[in-house]
Each structure stands twice: as structure tokens, then as C-alpha cells.
Amino acid sequence: MEYSSIPNPNTEASSHMSRILTITASYCKGTRETLSHHCGMLGDALHKENDFALIIDGKTLKYALTFGARQYFLDLALSCKAVICCRVSPLQKSEVVEMVKKQVKVITLAIGDGANDVGMIQTAHVGVGISGNEGLQAANSSDYSIAQFKYLKNLLLVHGAWNYNRVAKCILYCFYKNIVLYIIEVSLIKLIALAEGMTDHQAFYCIDHTPFDNGNSVDYLFVGNIVYTYVVVTVCLKAGMETTAWTRFSHLAVWGSMVLWMLFFAVYSAIWPTIPIAPDMLGQAGRVMQCWSFWLGLILVPTACLLKDVVWNAGRRTVRKTLLEEVQELEARAVDPGAAVLRDASGRSLNERAHLLTRVFRKTPSSVGRSNSVQQTVSHGYAFSQEEHGVVSQSQVVRSYDTTRQRPSL
Known part of the structure; x- marks a missing residue:
């Protein structure tokens, strides 16, 4: 077992530290004892979100998912802010999702971009597939398909x-x-x-x-x-x-x-x-x-x-109108709703959902190469779709899009 500390990027100074728990073991008994030891060390903090990140490899995860160590692994994972399972097989991915789905009683979401993620995507309540260089197996097996990982925020929120x-x-x-x-x-x-x-x-x-x-x-x-x-x-x-x-x-x-x-x-x-x-x-x-x-x-x-x-x-x-109703009225009058979305009636900043709505309704200038004049257009529709019924179909865009190629700067 390895134990180390790294600075938390969400804080301004290194006074607040987030710790990483790296668990590696070569046999089942050692994995169970290590997981039991860390659960005992947490004490009253068990089953609460702590400033820990848990890292476990595929070999150790095989033992952690056995009957004797499964509950210890689940308790420790739920007590950490993040859990990273590295070098795991497709079956282990689906087993982790199945364990959380059945024992924690929460809505699970799995996202992947390759054929090795199909089992995990189909096991979760909500499966999201990324269509990229690894093919369309994940996208075809998912409930929702997106072109890039960054679109997950708009898809959910x-x-x-x-x-x-x-x-x-x-x-x-x-x-x-x-x-x-x-x-x-x-x-x-x-x-x-x-x-x-x-x-x-x-x-x-x-x-x-x-x-x-x-x-x-x-x-x-x-x-x-x-x-x-x-x-x-x-x-x-x-x-x-x-x-x-x-x-x-x-x-x-x-x-x-x-x-x-x-x-x-x-x-x-x-x-x-x-x-x-x-x-x-x-x-x-x-x-x-x-x-x-x-x-x-x-x-x-x-x-x-x-x-x-x-x-x-x-x-x-x-x-007392809601934010959605205010935005609807502003759009009906052809007024930019950006100011209403960013601030409430008292002038205070709104939450993350309001900022997401800002990016949805934000007016962006068109390409300089098209015209010398700056044209304002409002973005509508899904963030991961192109123009419906266009000359180029959605499948052609997905297959030709290369996420590894650097975009030309304007």
C-alpha cells in the first residue's frame, strides 16, 4: 500500500491538502486486510465524503470484488471524493457499476468511447457513448451519444x-x-x-x-x-x-x-x-x-x-417569475438574455446552471473569413448536433471528425 499527498487544485494555497490512497496487493487476503484497515482508520468519517482519492489497479480490483472484500471496498470508495480504477478489464468495469447500482441504490451513469466500455455502458442506468477514433461500438450501445467528452456537462445539466x-x-x-x-x-x-x-x-x-x-x-x-x-x-x-x-x-x-x-x-x-x-x-x-x-x-x-x-x-x-420565464420573455422580444441569466434581481451572481444557460444562449460572432462585418447568431438546439436535414448527415460528421487534430486558430 502506498500513501502520498498532493495539493488540491481547487484551493488557493497548499494549506488544504487532498490525499491519494493507492492500493496494490498480490493476493486476496492482503487486499481484504488493507481495505479493512483503511475503513477502520476513517472511523466516524466512513460513509462521508472525505478529501481522499482512491486508486486501485485491475489485479487488486479482482480481489476487492470478491465476497469477503467487496463491502470494505464499497465503503472505502464511497468515503472518497474520487475513485480511479486503472488497467481494468471490460468485465471489471461492468462489475464495479453493477455493485454500485445494486448496493448503493443510486442512479448510475457510465461513459466510454470504445468497445471495451460497452458492458459498463449497458450495465449503468444511463449510458453515454463518445463517437471517436475507437469506432462507434460505444455510441451504438449507449442511451445517448456525444462527439466529445466536454459535451457531457450540457447533456446532464x-x-x-x-x-x-x-x-x-x-x-x-x-x-x-x-x-x-x-x-x-x-x-x-x-x-x-x-x-x-x-x-x-x-x-x-x-x-x-x-x-x-x-x-x-x-x-x-x-x-x-x-x-x-x-x-x-x-x-x-x-x-x-x-x-x-x-x-x-x-x-x-x-x-x-x-x-x-x-x-x-x-x-x-x-x-x-x-x-x-x-x-x-x-x-x-x-x-x-x-x-x-x-x-x-x-x-x-x-x-x-x-x-x-x-x-x-x-x-x-x-x-415573481422564474429564470426560465424571464429568458423566454426576453427571447420573444429579441433581447439578449445574457444579463438576466448572469444576475438575479438583487444583482448577485447565479449558480452553475445559470452560467450553463448563458453558454447555451450566448451570441457569438461569425467567422471573420465569411464577412468583414460582425454578425451575431444565437446558438440553438443540442450542443453536440449540427444543422438538421443538412447536406452532410450526422453519421458522416461523426466518422470524419478527428479529435486529435488541432483546430486552426482564427
């Missing part, structure tokens, strides 16, 4: 954060639309039962036998179709309120869903007896469309359900 917000909204919206459907139907039965002094079963029977002036009766299908139409309109408008970027597909999903339900309702109410299904639905669309209270409710119900959300969002964006 910018695009990853945005994707996390989108998925979270989608999950909450799925619960919302399903709860709204059943809550409205149950609430309708409860209100009728409460107003008439009936039980729930009696209220349902009352709905099924209430006559109209023209002799038609209000049955459960009539009420159900009206309620479901209100639900479709309400949840579609709610989805539109939660949408931050309107595209042609957004309009198609929101307004197209409403139109599609109306068309389906009309067709489904007229297919019997041409198609021998749903005889009870015959003529239901015509009865619903002829009812004036249906059209009145189609305006009042979604308005009453979404009025609180509209007022709340308008008030919040007026009084």
Missing part, C-alpha cells in the same frame, strides 16, 4: 434538466386527466343524491329515467357522453396551459384531440346496424348536440375548472 421537467409534467398530467374523469362522474351522482335526498343507487336510477319535454329520456349514456366531452375539452386546455413551446404538433395534439373526439362520437353513434356494435349509442350524438345546456356547459365547465390556474399563473409571472 441543461438538456437533462429540461427532459426531467418534461417527464415530471407528463406523469403529473396523466394522473390529472384520469382523476378528473372519475371525479366528475362520481361528483355528479353525489350532487344529485344530495339534492334529492337519495342514495347513490337511487340517484343513478333517477338519471336513467328522467324524461325530456320532447319525450326522450335522460339516461346514463346521455349524461356520460356530456361529462366525457367536458373532460376531454378541459384536460386538453390544461395541457395547452402547461405547454411552454407551441409547435405545429402541439396545436395538432391539443385542438386535434377535441375535434377527433367529436368526430368519433358522431360516427360511433351512427354505425349501428351497419356495424353490429353499440346499439345503445344509436342517435346519442344528435340528442347531445340538440341540447342547449350541453353547449352552455361546454363553455362554463372548462372555464370554471381552469380559471384558478389562469389567475394563479398570471399573478405569479407578474410578481
Whole structure:
């Protein structure tokens, strides 16, 4: 076992030191004893992040991953700020990721650029492949592919954060639309039962036998179709309120869903007896469309359900808007959002995520060789992609890009 100290590059002076633990052993018992000794030396600092860096080679790692020494190795690794496994095999890489994945219960990420990293990339929760000189095996086996390692920061902290917000909204919206459907139907039965002094079963029977002036009766299908139409309109408008970027597909999903339900309702109410299904639905669309209270409710119900959300969002964006909303408003007015991203309302510097957003929306001058005038362009899209549907495809760019060649200076 070797033990040495090096200065910490994150500090201004060498008063704060970071220490390196280099563990090498030629047999299993010695590896277990060394790991156990260092775990005991940490004492109360075990399972806490310490200013240590652990280095272990492939031969010693083979013994450290055995049953008797695995837990000691994991405890010591989790107590260090950094762990470096050098000269290891592809199987050992995947075994280390599998150990952390199962025993620590955290989200793991593996990144590699060669075929020897495929096992590690596929074992981790999130696999990132770098397409470079070692081929495309890692990129083809990964969840995400980038051209250079430096793009990992933007992938995680910018695009990853945005994707996390989108998925979270989608999950909450799925619960919302399903709860709204059943809550409205149950609430309708409860209100009728409460107003008439009936039980729930009696209220349902009352709905099924209430006559109209023209002799038609209000049955459960009539009420159900009206309620479901209100639900479709309400949840579609709610989805539109939660949408931050309107595209042609957004309009198609929101307004197209409403139109599609109306068309389906009309067709489904007229297919019997041409198609021998749903005889009870015959003529239901015509009865619903002829009812004036249906059209009145189609305006009042979604308005009453979404009025609180509209007022709340308008008030919040007026009084206390988020950084994302401020950047969106500045971009809509064609104003550079750099100043807003770097400073908050009190003039203090923002965190690392804000600086990443600065680099995403930063305006950079174009090449001097193209024009004598300085042109300002805003960078959009993923940091590791070129122009979509361009003359040169993405695969050609990946295969021709040489990361070892020095870029020409401007």
C-alpha cells in the first residue's frame, strides 16, 4: 500500500491538502486486510465524503470484488471524493457499476468511447457513448451519444434538466386527466343524491329515467357522453396551459384531440346496424348536440375548472417569475438574455446552471473569413448536433471528425 499527498487544485494555497490512497496487493487476503484497515482508520468519517482519492489497479480490483472484500471496498470508495480504477478489464468495469447500482441504490451513469466500455455502458442506468477514433461500438450501445467528452456537462445539466421537467409534467398530467374523469362522474351522482335526498343507487336510477319535454329520456349514456366531452375539452386546455413551446404538433395534439373526439362520437353513434356494435349509442350524438345546456356547459365547465390556474399563473409571472420565464420573455422580444441569466434581481451572481444557460444562449460572432462585418447568431438546439436535414448527415460528421487534430486558430 502506498500513501502520498498532493495539493488540491481547487484551493488557493497548499494549506488544504487532498490525499491519494493507492492500493496494490498480490493476493486476496492482503487486499481484504488493507481495505479493512483503511475503513477502520476513517472511523466516524466512513460513509462521508472525505478529501481522499482512491486508486486501485485491475489485479487488486479482482480481489476487492470478491465476497469477503467487496463491502470494505464499497465503503472505502464511497468515503472518497474520487475513485480511479486503472488497467481494468471490460468485465471489471461492468462489475464495479453493477455493485454500485445494486448496493448503493443510486442512479448510475457510465461513459466510454470504445468497445471495451460497452458492458459498463449497458450495465449503468444511463449510458453515454463518445463517437471517436475507437469506432462507434460505444455510441451504438449507449442511451445517448456525444462527439466529445466536454459535451457531457450540457447533456446532464441543461438538456437533462429540461427532459426531467418534461417527464415530471407528463406523469403529473396523466394522473390529472384520469382523476378528473372519475371525479366528475362520481361528483355528479353525489350532487344529485344530495339534492334529492337519495342514495347513490337511487340517484343513478333517477338519471336513467328522467324524461325530456320532447319525450326522450335522460339516461346514463346521455349524461356520460356530456361529462366525457367536458373532460376531454378541459384536460386538453390544461395541457395547452402547461405547454411552454407551441409547435405545429402541439396545436395538432391539443385542438386535434377535441375535434377527433367529436368526430368519433358522431360516427360511433351512427354505425349501428351497419356495424353490429353499440346499439345503445344509436342517435346519442344528435340528442347531445340538440341540447342547449350541453353547449352552455361546454363553455362554463372548462372555464370554471381552469380559471384558478389562469389567475394563479398570471399573478405569479407578474410578481415573481422564474429564470426560465424571464429568458423566454426576453427571447420573444429579441433581447439578449445574457444579463438576466448572469444576475438575479438583487444583482448577485447565479449558480452553475445559470452560467450553463448563458453558454447555451450566448451570441457569438461569425467567422471573420465569411464577412468583414460582425454578425451575431444565437446558438440553438443540442450542443453536440449540427444543422438538421443538412447536406452532410450526422453519421458522416461523426466518422470524419478527428479529435486529435488541432483546430486552426482564427
